Protein backbone atom coordinates (compact mmCIF):
# COMPACT_ATOMS: atom_id res chain seq x y z
CA UNK A 1 0.00 0.00 0.00
CA UNK A 2 1.44 3.39 -0.86
CA UNK A 3 1.35 6.34 1.46
CA UNK A 4 0.28 9.43 -0.40
CA UNK A 5 0.85 12.29 2.00
CA UNK A 6 3.82 11.88 4.29
CA UNK A 7 2.69 14.29 6.96
CA UNK A 8 0.74 14.20 10.18
CA UNK A 9 -1.82 16.98 10.52
CA UNK A 10 -3.00 17.18 14.10
CA UNK A 11 -4.78 19.54 16.47
CA UNK A 12 -2.51 21.23 19.04
CA UNK A 13 -4.83 20.15 21.87
CA UNK A 14 -4.32 16.48 20.95
CA UNK A 15 -0.55 16.93 20.99
CA UNK A 16 -0.76 18.59 24.39
CA UNK A 17 -2.96 15.75 25.68
CA UNK A 18 -0.45 13.10 24.54
CA UNK A 19 2.47 14.95 26.13
CA UNK A 20 0.59 15.47 29.42
CA UNK A 21 -0.35 11.79 29.57
CA UNK A 22 3.22 10.70 28.80
CA UNK A 23 4.67 12.84 31.61
CA UNK A 24 2.01 11.70 34.05
CA UNK A 25 2.81 8.02 33.34
CA UNK A 26 6.60 8.52 33.36
CA UNK A 27 8.71 6.45 34.19
CA UNK A 28 6.23 3.89 32.76
CA UNK A 29 5.82 4.05 28.98
CA UNK A 30 2.51 5.61 28.06
CA UNK A 31 0.43 4.49 25.07
CA UNK A 32 -2.81 5.18 23.25
CA UNK A 33 -4.50 5.91 19.96
CA UNK A 34 -6.29 8.76 18.27
CA UNK A 35 -9.16 7.58 16.14
CA UNK A 36 -10.67 9.42 13.22
CA UNK A 37 -13.23 8.87 10.45
CA UNK A 38 -12.29 6.15 7.92
CA UNK A 39 -10.29 7.50 5.04
CA UNK A 40 -10.05 11.09 6.33
CA UNK A 41 -6.55 10.90 7.79
CA UNK A 42 -7.63 13.32 10.52
CA UNK A 43 -7.08 12.35 14.18
CA UNK A 44 -10.04 13.36 16.38
CA UNK A 45 -10.83 11.08 19.32
CA UNK A 46 -7.97 10.44 21.76
CA UNK A 47 -8.17 7.21 23.74
CA UNK A 48 -5.45 6.61 26.37
CA UNK A 49 -4.72 2.88 26.61
CA UNK A 50 -3.58 0.87 29.63
CA UNK A 51 -0.01 -0.33 29.21
CA UNK A 52 -0.40 -4.00 30.18
CA UNK A 53 3.40 -4.32 30.39
CA UNK A 54 3.67 -1.59 33.10
CA UNK A 55 7.27 -1.13 31.99
CA UNK A 56 9.70 1.72 31.43
CA UNK A 57 11.02 0.07 28.25
CA UNK A 58 8.04 -1.79 26.83
CA UNK A 59 4.37 -1.19 26.19
CA UNK A 60 1.49 -3.39 25.17
CA UNK A 61 -2.12 -2.32 24.83
CA UNK A 62 -4.27 -4.15 27.38
CA UNK A 63 -5.86 -6.80 25.12
CA UNK A 64 -9.35 -6.55 26.61
CA UNK A 65 -9.44 -2.78 26.42
CA UNK A 66 -8.11 -2.98 22.87
CA UNK A 67 -10.99 -5.26 21.82
CA UNK A 68 -13.58 -2.81 23.21
CA UNK A 69 -11.87 0.21 21.63
CA UNK A 70 -11.54 -1.52 18.24
CA UNK A 71 -15.23 -2.54 18.34
CA UNK A 72 -16.21 1.04 19.17
CA UNK A 73 -14.17 2.31 16.24
CA UNK A 74 -15.81 -0.15 13.88
CA UNK A 75 -19.28 0.88 15.07
CA UNK A 76 -18.39 4.54 14.45
CA UNK A 77 -16.73 3.95 11.07
CA UNK A 78 -13.42 5.08 12.50
CA UNK A 79 -9.89 3.80 12.19
CA UNK A 80 -6.73 4.33 14.24
CA UNK A 81 -5.12 7.42 12.72
CA UNK A 82 -2.41 7.88 15.35
CA UNK A 83 -0.84 5.16 17.51
CA UNK A 84 1.34 6.76 20.16
CA UNK A 85 3.68 5.77 22.95
CA UNK A 86 6.47 7.36 24.95
CA UNK A 87 10.17 6.64 25.20
CA UNK A 88 11.24 7.28 28.76
CA UNK A 89 15.00 7.17 28.34
CA UNK A 90 15.84 6.94 24.64
CA UNK A 91 15.38 9.15 21.63
CA UNK A 92 11.94 9.41 20.03
CA UNK A 93 12.71 7.02 17.18
CA UNK A 94 11.09 3.60 16.58
CA UNK A 95 12.97 0.74 18.21
CA UNK A 96 13.35 -2.64 16.53
CA UNK A 97 10.47 -3.89 18.68
CA UNK A 98 8.29 -0.96 17.60
CA UNK A 99 8.96 -1.81 13.96
CA UNK A 100 8.27 -5.52 14.42
CA UNK A 101 4.86 -4.86 15.96
CA UNK A 102 3.79 -2.09 13.59
CA UNK A 103 0.78 -3.55 11.75
CA UNK A 104 -1.28 -0.52 10.74
CA UNK A 105 0.12 0.57 7.41
CA UNK A 106 -1.91 3.75 7.29
CA UNK A 107 -1.36 4.83 10.88
CA UNK A 108 0.96 7.59 12.05
CA UNK A 109 3.23 6.16 14.75
CA UNK A 110 3.92 8.98 17.19
CA UNK A 111 6.64 8.80 19.84
CA UNK A 112 6.82 11.19 22.79
CA UNK A 113 10.15 11.57 24.59
CA UNK A 114 9.76 12.05 28.34
CA UNK A 115 13.41 12.50 29.21
CA UNK A 116 14.24 16.14 28.40
CA UNK A 117 17.74 15.28 27.18
CA UNK A 118 16.02 13.78 24.10
CA UNK A 119 14.06 16.96 23.45
CA UNK A 120 10.42 17.77 24.09
CA UNK A 121 8.97 17.47 20.60
CA UNK A 122 6.85 14.57 19.45
CA UNK A 123 7.98 12.80 16.29
CA UNK A 124 5.83 10.93 13.79
CA UNK A 125 6.65 7.97 11.54
CA UNK A 126 5.14 5.66 8.96
CA UNK A 127 6.20 2.06 9.34
CA UNK A 128 5.67 -0.23 6.39
CA UNK A 129 7.23 -3.65 5.77
CA UNK A 130 9.94 -2.92 8.32
CA UNK A 131 10.78 0.44 6.73
CA UNK A 132 10.63 3.55 8.91
CA UNK A 133 9.93 6.94 7.33
CA UNK A 134 9.84 10.05 9.48
CA UNK A 135 7.21 12.59 8.52
CA UNK A 136 6.54 16.22 9.29
CA UNK A 137 4.09 17.10 12.07
CA UNK A 138 1.81 20.00 11.20
CA UNK A 139 -0.01 21.34 14.24
CA UNK A 140 -3.25 23.28 13.85
CA UNK A 141 -5.37 25.26 16.28
CA UNK A 142 -8.46 24.49 14.24
CA UNK A 143 -9.53 21.71 11.89
CA UNK A 144 -12.04 23.89 10.09
CA UNK A 145 -10.19 24.13 6.78
CA UNK A 146 -9.20 20.42 6.97
CA UNK A 147 -12.85 19.47 7.38
CA UNK A 148 -13.85 21.56 4.40
CA UNK A 149 -11.17 19.84 2.33
CA UNK A 150 -12.27 16.41 3.55
CA UNK A 151 -15.87 17.14 2.62
CA UNK A 152 -14.95 18.17 -0.90
CA UNK A 153 -12.61 15.22 -1.50
CA UNK B 154 -20.09 -25.23 15.16
CA UNK B 155 -20.40 -22.19 13.00
CA UNK B 156 -18.57 -19.06 14.12
CA UNK B 157 -18.03 -15.59 12.70
CA UNK B 158 -14.38 -14.66 12.30
CA UNK B 159 -13.44 -10.95 12.27
CA UNK B 160 -10.39 -10.33 10.10
CA UNK B 161 -8.14 -7.29 10.76
CA UNK B 162 -7.09 -4.97 7.94
CA UNK B 163 -3.57 -6.35 7.82
CA UNK B 164 -4.80 -9.89 7.00
CA UNK B 165 -7.52 -8.95 4.52
CA UNK B 166 -5.23 -9.31 1.50
CA UNK B 167 -5.28 -13.04 2.37
CA UNK B 168 -9.09 -13.27 2.63
CA UNK B 169 -10.00 -11.55 -0.64
CA UNK B 170 -10.60 -8.39 1.40
CA UNK B 171 -13.40 -9.90 3.45
CA UNK B 172 -13.87 -8.46 6.94
CA UNK B 173 -15.95 -11.34 8.22
CA UNK B 174 -15.88 -15.03 7.48
CA UNK B 175 -18.24 -17.81 8.54
CA UNK B 176 -16.16 -20.83 9.47
CA UNK B 177 -16.91 -24.13 11.23
CA UNK B 178 -14.87 -25.75 13.98
CA UNK B 179 -15.05 -27.02 17.54
CA UNK B 180 -11.93 -25.18 18.70
CA UNK B 181 -9.94 -22.08 17.75
CA UNK B 182 -7.30 -24.31 16.17
CA UNK B 183 -9.88 -26.11 14.03
CA UNK B 184 -11.30 -22.82 12.81
CA UNK B 185 -7.82 -21.69 11.85
CA UNK B 186 -7.18 -24.99 10.01
CA UNK B 187 -10.44 -24.54 8.10
CA UNK B 188 -9.56 -20.94 7.24
CA UNK B 189 -6.19 -22.15 5.97
CA UNK B 190 -7.94 -24.53 3.54
CA UNK B 191 -9.84 -21.63 2.01
CA UNK B 192 -7.23 -18.91 2.41
CA UNK B 193 -3.78 -20.48 2.31
CA UNK B 194 -1.11 -18.55 4.20
CA UNK B 195 -3.31 -17.28 7.01
CA UNK B 196 -2.31 -19.97 9.51
CA UNK B 197 1.35 -18.99 9.60
CA UNK B 198 0.30 -15.40 10.38
CA UNK B 199 -1.58 -16.62 13.46
CA UNK B 200 0.33 -19.57 14.85
CA UNK B 201 3.97 -20.17 15.57
CA UNK B 202 5.45 -23.16 17.40
CA UNK B 203 1.99 -24.51 18.17
CA UNK B 204 0.89 -21.32 19.92
CA UNK B 205 -0.85 -18.12 18.93
CA UNK B 206 1.73 -15.66 17.61
CA UNK B 207 2.58 -12.91 20.08
CA UNK B 208 2.05 -10.27 17.37
CA UNK B 209 -1.61 -11.27 17.25
CA UNK B 210 -4.48 -11.22 19.75
CA UNK B 211 -7.25 -13.79 19.29
CA UNK B 212 -10.51 -13.40 21.17
CA UNK B 213 -13.48 -15.72 21.54
CA UNK B 214 -16.40 -13.38 22.13
CA UNK B 215 -14.93 -11.02 24.78
CA UNK B 216 -12.05 -13.18 25.99
CA UNK B 217 -8.42 -13.18 24.94
CA UNK B 218 -7.59 -16.86 24.39
CA UNK B 219 -4.27 -16.36 26.25
CA UNK B 220 -6.36 -16.31 29.41
CA UNK B 221 -8.58 -19.26 28.47
CA UNK B 222 -7.36 -22.48 26.80
CA UNK B 223 -5.31 -20.90 24.03
CA UNK B 224 -5.78 -22.55 20.65
CA UNK B 225 -7.75 -25.38 22.30
CA UNK B 226 -10.43 -22.96 23.50
CA UNK B 227 -13.73 -24.57 22.53
CA UNK B 228 -16.41 -22.83 20.52
CA UNK B 229 -20.18 -22.82 20.47
CA UNK B 230 -22.50 -22.14 17.58
CA UNK B 231 -22.75 -18.41 16.93
CA UNK B 232 -19.56 -17.45 18.77
CA UNK B 233 -17.43 -14.70 17.37
CA UNK B 234 -13.71 -15.04 16.94
CA UNK B 235 -11.87 -11.74 16.61
CA UNK B 236 -8.30 -11.40 15.39
CA UNK B 237 -6.46 -8.13 16.11
CA UNK B 238 -2.82 -7.19 15.68
CA UNK B 239 -1.29 -6.75 19.14
CA UNK B 240 -0.24 -3.12 19.61
CA UNK B 241 3.07 -3.11 21.41
CA UNK B 242 6.60 -1.87 21.27
CA UNK B 243 9.20 -0.35 23.45
CA UNK B 244 12.64 1.04 23.68
CA UNK B 245 14.77 -2.07 24.15
CA UNK B 246 14.30 -5.00 21.78
CA UNK B 247 16.32 -7.27 24.08
CA UNK B 248 13.65 -7.05 26.76
CA UNK B 249 10.89 -8.63 24.72
CA UNK B 250 9.86 -11.78 26.59
CA UNK B 251 6.29 -12.36 25.43
Ligand SMILES: [Zn+2]
Pocket residue numbers: 085086087093094095098111242243244
Ligand atom coordinates in the same frame (compact mmCIF):
# COMPACT_ATOMS: atom_id res chain seq x y z
ZN1 LIG C 1 9.09 2.54 21.16
